[in-house]
Amino acid sequence: MLLLQVNPSSGLPLYLQIEAQIKHRVAAGALKPDDQLPSVRRLATELAINPNTVARAYQELERDGIIRTAQGEGTFVADGMSQLLKSERLRRLGPLAAQLAVEAHHLRLSEKEIVEMVQEEFKKLGGKP
Amino acid sequence: MTDTAIETGGLTKVYGRLRAVDELTLHVPRGSVYGFLGRNGAGKTTTMRLLLGLARPTSGTAHVFGLEAGRQQLEILERTAFVAEGKVLYDYMTPLELVRFASGFYPRWSREAVEKYARVLDIPMRQKFSKLSNGNRTKVCVLLALAQNADLLVLDEPSTGLDPVMIDDVLRVLLDEQTAEGRTVFFSSHQLAEVEQIADWIGIIDQGRLLLEARLEDIKNDYRVVVAGGNGLPVALSAQVVSAVKAERFTRYIITSGAEAFAAGLRQQGAASVEMFPLNLREFFLEIVRKEDTCTFGKSGAKTGYASSLS
Numbered sequence: 406m407l408l409l410q411v412n413p414s415s416g417l418p419l420y421l422q423i424e425a426q427i428k429h430r431v432a433a434g435a436l437k438p439d440d441q442l443p444s445v446r447r448l449a450t451e452l453a454i455n456p457n458t459v460a461r462a463y464q465e466l467e468r469d470g471i472i473r474t475a476q477g478e479g480t481f482v483a484d485g486m487s488q489l490l491k492s493e494r495l496r497r498l499g500p501l502a503a504q505l506a507v508e509a510h511h512l513r514l515s516e517k518e519i520v521e522m523v524q525e526e527f528k529k530l531g532g533k534p
Numbered sequence: 535m536t537d538t539a540i541e542t543g544g545l546t547k548v549y550g551r552l553r554a555v556d557e558l559t560l561h562v563p564r565g566s567v568y569g570f571l572g573r574n575g576a577g578k579t580t581t582m583r584l585l586l587g588l589a590r591p592t593s594g595t596a597h598v599f600g601l602e603a604g605r606q607q608l609e610i611l612e613r614t615a616f617v618a619e620g621k622v623l624y625d626y627m628t629p630l631e632l633v634r635f636a637s638g639f640y641p642r643w644s645r646e647a648v649e650k651y652a653r654v655l656d657i658p659m660r661q662k663f664s665k666l667s668n669g670n671r672t673k674v675c676v677l678l679a680l681a682q683n684a685d686l687l688v689l690d691e692p693s694t695g696l697d698p699v700m701i702d703d704v705l706r707v708l709l710d711e712q713t714a715e716g717r718t719v720f721f722s723s724h725q726l727a728e729v730e731q732i733a734d735w736i737g738i739i740d741q742g743r744l745l746l747e748a749r750l751e752d753i754k755n756d757y758r759v760v761v762a763g764g765n766g767l768p769v770a771l772s773a774q775v776v777s778a779v780k781a782e783r784f785t786r787y788i789i790t791s792g793a794e795a796f797a798a799g800l801r802q803q804g805a806a807s808v809e810m811f812p813l814n815l816r817e818f819f820l821e822i823v824r825k826e827d828t829c830t831f832g833k834s835g836a837k838t839g840y841a842s843s844l845s
Contacts, residue, residue: 406781408761410811426761426809433807435763435783531806 407443411452419454423462431471431482433530442472442480539564539686539718540585544594547580547742554580556742557594562720562735564599567709569733569750570722571819577742578722579619582688585720586616598686612641615679619690625664629657629674633681642683651677655703668695676704689721693728701725705732730815740823746776748790750815757813758793759821761786762805777821788813788821 409426411419430436442448445463449456463480466472473483489497509519540562547555555577562568572578583589585596587607596603598610624632629652637643652659655673663671672695679687687708693701708719709732723729729736730750737747757776767785769778774796776788789796797808813821 406784408779408781408784408786410759410761410786410809410817412811412814412817414814415812429809430763430807433763435805435807529801529808 406451407448409448409452411454419458420462420465423448423452423459424465427462427466428469428471431485436482438482438484440482442482444479537564538562538597539566540568540596540598540720542581542585542594542596545581545584545591545596546593547577547584547589548592553742555584555591558739558742558744560737560744561747562718562737564718565716566735567719567733568721568735568737569729570720570737570739571724571726571729572722572739573823576739578739579690580742581739582616582690582720582722586610586614586688613685615682615684615687617675617679617687617689617692619694623663623666623671623674626662628660628662629666629677630659632663632674633659633678636678637681640682644681644683647681647683648677651680651707654707655700669697669700672696673700673704676707680707685717687717687719687721689719691723692721693723693725701728708732726816726819736815738819738822745822752790753813753815753818756791756793757818758789759786759811759813759817760789760793760797760800761807761809761811762797762800763807764800764805767800767803767805788818 407427407430409423411422413419415422417425427436427442436442442463443451445456445459449459452459463472463474467474470483470486470488472480474480505519509516538561540560542558542560545555545558545560546553558577558581560581570578570581580589584591585598585603587604587610590604599613601609603610627635633648637645637648651657655677657670657673657677658666661670663674666674672692676689676692679689689708692704692708696704705728708721733750735747736750736753738745762785763783765783767780769780769785774789774791776790778788779786787796793810797810800808
């Protein structure tokens with residue numbers, strides 16, 4: 406069991422909540438490559454939500470190369486090597502970086518403080534790139 | 535005068551072998567809207583009956599406005615209105631007739647309240663009870679309670695049989711009219727969303743015992759679910775941990791305060807991932823009550839709570 410937490414009243418769609426939590430755990434190393442994930446049906450039952458919602462989260466995660474599905478075997482954490490080009494990976498994070506800079510400006514936080522904050526988050530993930 | 539409306543100490547009621555209420559210690563602050571939650575058969579109704587002196591405690595004490603339940607019965611009933619769960623109404627009467635009949639029994643009866651709430655709650659006052667829907671019967675009972683102008687309203691499942699619009703009407707009335715006057719509302723319910731909407735205090739009872747009593751604000755602001763990934767994480771309960779559930783490599787904690795420090799502590803103890811989430815009342819209730827089931831820690835047992843506690 407993954408003990409994922411979904412909250413229908415949080416404002417964030419359920420599939421995104423699932424996606425974010427699995428992404429976080431893979432990044433932090435709590436879920437490792439080749440770890441098996443529960444089937445769509447089982448996770449849906451565990452969370453008491455519609456299986457289509459879980460299926461959508463899995464599809465998105467698979468598209469991003471975070472998990473992989475092996476026919477007839479199940480769903481696994483992928484080996485962590487993103488298939489995407491570096492330029493594409495950078496492009497994806499662009500809007501988040503822009504938003505971070507803008508919010509930091511309005512909150513009167515310095516560039517240094519923001520960099521330290523991000524470093525702190527990397528540290529929480531276990532210092533892996 | 536005390537600032538608690540209801541106070542019990544070690545309140546216990548035993549029926550044969552069943553400990554319906556077991557060492558219950560409640561504090562209901564004056565002026566609060568207190569949601570009393572529990573599954574069917576948890577002891578909610580028995581507690582209410584004990585408070586009103588309709589049943590005698592086996593041991594322990596109960597005080598309402600500092601008056602001793604069972605001994606100062608009349609004084610308590612003068613200041614308390616009670617809506618019981620099983621509503622017995624006379625089929626051949628109309629709400630209007632019943633209101634006239636009932637008014638004679640209560641010294642503080644308010645005709646203005648009757649007129650106002652009959653209108654607000656949209657009650658067909660001239661229709662015989664035999665022709666009234668369950669929802670309308672419930673509303674009449676709430677009306678009778680409101681008209682008594684009581685300092686304390688004790689409502690056992692006030693929303694039973696009401697549709698969502700009716701529930702909303704009743705909640706509005708209870709909130710606006712009652713708490714504005716500094717009255718205390720003590721009500722039991724299964725409708726967690728409705729409790730979340732109006733209660734400022736909650737108490738959770740299971741198998742006759744009080745599992746938790748807290749300000750709803752504190753639950754929303756400070757209580758957190760913390761899910762940690764990693765082997766060998768502690769499941770021992772410290773003061774701030776309400777529950778801890780381990781499932782394979784992940785452990786889920788519910789804590790009452792200090793989430794950040796708690797998360798940092800878990801990381802130091804080797805947790806690879808730590809996530810924090812706020813709780814809504816439904817999740818909180820399921821977690822707390824389910825913890826009492828012996829099968830919580832098994833894989834299949836996790837589902838048992840849903841159907842019954844949401845009925």
